[in-house]
Amino acid sequence: MFIILNGSIKQVEFDGEFGNAISNQNKDKAYITGFTANYLGKISNSWRTSGFITYTKGKTYDTNEPMSSIPPLFGQFELNHKVDRFELGAAIRFNAKKNIKDFNITEGIDNHDLTPIVNENTTEDLLKYAGSPSWITAGLNFRFEVNNNFSVLARLDNLLNEHYIEFASGVASPGRNLSVSFMVNF
Numbered sequence: 783m784f785i786i787l788n789g790s791i792k793q794v795e796f797d798g799e800f801g802n803a804i805s806n807q808n809k810d811k812a813y814i815t816g817f818t819a820n821y822l823g824k825i826s827n828s829w830r831t832s833g834f835i836t837y838t839k840g841k842t843y844d845t846n847e848p849m850s851s852i853p854p855l856f857g858q859f860e861l862n863h864k865v866d867r868f869e870l871g872a873a874i875r876f877n878a879k880k881n882i883k884d885f886n887i888t889e890g891i892d893n894h895d896l897t898p899i900v901n902e903n904t905t906e907d908l909l910k911y912a913g914s915p916s917w918i919t920a921g922l923n924f925r926f927e928v929n930n931n932f933s934v935l936a937r938l939d940n941l942l943n944e945h946y947i948e949f950a951s952g953v954a955s956p957g958r959n960l961s962v963s964f965m966v967n968f
Contacts, residue, residue: 812849814840833859850889853949854880854914867927875919877949882913893952917946933965 793800816838823831835857840849855878862871885894887907898912921939928934943958 811843812840813843814838814849814852828864830862830864831860832862833857845888847888848884848886850886850891851950852884854878854884854916856949862923869923869925871923873921873923875921877914877917877946879916880914880949882908882911885911885913892950896947896952914947914949917944919944919946931967935963935965937961 793802816836818834818836820834821832825831835855836853837855838852840852841847842849856876858873858875860871860873862869864870882894882897885892887894894907894911894913897914899910900912901910904910919940919942921937921941923938924936926934938958938960940956940958945957946955947953948955
């Protein structure tokens with residue numbers, strides 16, 4: 783079942799519930815600019831580092847609004863130390879804050895309504911919501927090569943148990959967590 787208003791579909795019924803009908807559409811004219819920088823460094827024979835940082839900005843010329851789905855500045859940096867068959871490492875991941883003025887409110891696909899509320903007494907989204915907060919997580923990793931064909935890996939992510947949501951996902955990321963893996967090459 784559909785709900786049609788002014789000749790276009792506004793809502794669609796799915797599994798007995800109605801949801802808003804939206805579609806991605808290309809803009810007439812827009813710009814997207816940004817950069818990604820990656821590096822891989824060797825400090826010594828046993829110390830290595832790597833990382834990346836990404837920044838993107840976009841705006842439509844026809845509506846003068848920010849482009850949807852443009853994440854804030856984000857990146858990751860790692861430092862690893864390897865001695866014989868043991869490797870230890872640390873990683874930092876981060877996302878900068880994305881102000882509500884940088885969200886495309888009209889399209890509504892960036893989940894701005896899931897960001898923190900700063901003024902619940904207004905109906906204007908640009909005054910009501912804060913945007914996505916910045917976050918940073920730290921993690922540790924360990925690898926032991928038992929032999930040429932078998933390795934044990936362990937990761938302890940989000941050491942400080944930070945509550946954060948990846949941009950536009952609407953899903954809270956896991957708190958402090960440990961994962962153990964076994965890798966077999968044959």
